[in-house]
Amino acid sequence: MRRFGHEVEVFDREGVQAEVASPLYRGGIWDKTDSAILDPGKLADGLRRAAHAQGVRIYEHSEVTAIGEGQVRTAKSVVKTDKTLLATSAYKPLLREMGRYIAPVYDYALMTEPLSEAQQQSIGWRNRQGVGDGANQFHYYRLTQDNRILFGGYDAVYRYGGPVEPQYDDYDQSFAMLSQHFFTNFPQLEGIRFTHRWGGAIDTCSRFSAFFGTAHNGRTAYATGYTGLGVAATRFGAQTALDLLDGKRTEATQSQYVRSKPLPFPPEPLRYAVIELTRRKLDKADKNEGRRGLWLKTLDKLGLGFDS
Numbered sequence: 001m002r003r004f005g006h007e008v009e010v011f012d013r014e015g016v017q018a019e020v021a022s023p024l025y026r027g028g029i030w031d032k033t034d035s036a037i038l039d040p041g042k043l044a045d046g047l048r049r050a051a052h053a054q055g056v057r058i059y060e061h062s063e064v065t066a067i068g069e070g071q072v073r074t075a076k077s078v079v080k081t082d083k084t085l086l087a088t089s090a091y092k093p094l095l096r097e098m099g100r101y102i103a104p105v106y107d108y109a110l111m112t113e114p115l116s117e118a119q120q121q122s123i124g125w126r127n128r129q130g131v132g133d134g135a136n137q138f139h140y141y142r143l144t145q146d147n148r149i150l151f152g153g154y155d156a157v158y159r160y161g162g163p164v165e166p167q168y169d170d171y172d173q174s175f176a177m178l179s180q181h182f183f184t185n186f187p188q189l190e191g192i193r194f195t196h197r198w199g200g201a202i203d204t205c206s207r208f209s210a211f212f213g214t215a216h217n218g219r220t221a222y223a224t225g226y227t228g229l230g231v232a233a234t235r236f237g238a239q240t241a242l243d244l245l246d247g248k249r250t251e252a253t254q255s256q257y258v259r260s261k262p263l264p265f266p267p268e269p270l271r272y273a274v275i276e277l278t279r280r281k282l283d284k285a286d287k288n289e290g291r292r293g294l295w296l297k298t299l300d301k302l303g304l305g306f307d308s
């Protein structure tokens, strides 16, 4: 990371415990370059206000059911369009082509009640870093402004056929597992209560980073496939997709990264089988000091996954 210009601190067991106290930690890396934590709800609200100030009109509760060249169809009307940018994430793709590359994978998170002074002291965390563990199936956690802990990740749930429905935002099994992991991570917080829980679908693609495309003679463009890392990356993704719509030749639109697509997922029932198999193999590697078996090594060689 230093070679690529990052200011990084590397911790041994004592060093990492002095930052955040968990009996699980054996070492850590603190990346101090270009990182920040934000509340994505407030970000969305701020973006909405900024858009309104620019004269943008936002129509909520207006599901687009179909799209064609020069028009967008909702349940109640057909809207004539000059250009259309699709930023529909893991929701049902409006172009068949997008669906080949995306699988909606659910991720879940818990939020504790605010920590007492004693609880805060028991974990340290005075520098309030965003924390993630280094496993394939990783947890991420952050302190909020009012000193709650947001704890999520690990379980990545793909359901057969890839449905995205509000009923899947709640999933007892994942929350039970997360809460168990939370107390293994911070046993000194035993007894703390969780006040909130939620989940959502992640637009997962096989290269684990956004991809782009155009349709309808260049009048429609899309950016999707952020694979759970879209809060910052959507800024780049939106700009790039807008430039594609305008036919601009920029460093990004000309790059191999933007011009290429991830490897498509196979259709069902193979899609479910391949995703489940990969999840199981990742779990196995995590339980085996990270050693990757033949299946994961093959995916790595093909440039699929986080190492792509």
Ligand SMILES: Cc1cc2nc3c(=O)[nH]c(=O)nc-3n(C[C@H](O)[C@H](O)[C@H](O)COP(=O)(O)OP(=O)(O)OC[C@H]3O[C@@H](n4cnc5c(N)ncnc54)[C@H](O)[C@@H]3O)c2cc1C
Pocket: 062, 063, 064, 065, 087, 088, 089, 090, 091, 092, 094, 107, 108, 109, 140, 152, 198, 199, 200, 201, 202, 224, 226, 227, 228, 229, 230, 231, 232, 233, 234
């Ligand atoms: C539990 C969870 C934790 C996450 N944690 C992180 C994290 O720590 N860091 C990070 O960088 N990213 C994280 N992500 C991912 C991040 O939230 C997404 O990558 C990002 O929000 C994607 O932004 P977007 O604008 O592409 O899509 P979204 O913010 O999902 O917006 C898509 C919008 O399109 C609308 N839409 C879809 N289809 C239609 C249609 N047919 N008609 C009309 N409207 C439609 C939807 O209603 C929605 O408003 C997390 C995601 C989840 C679910």
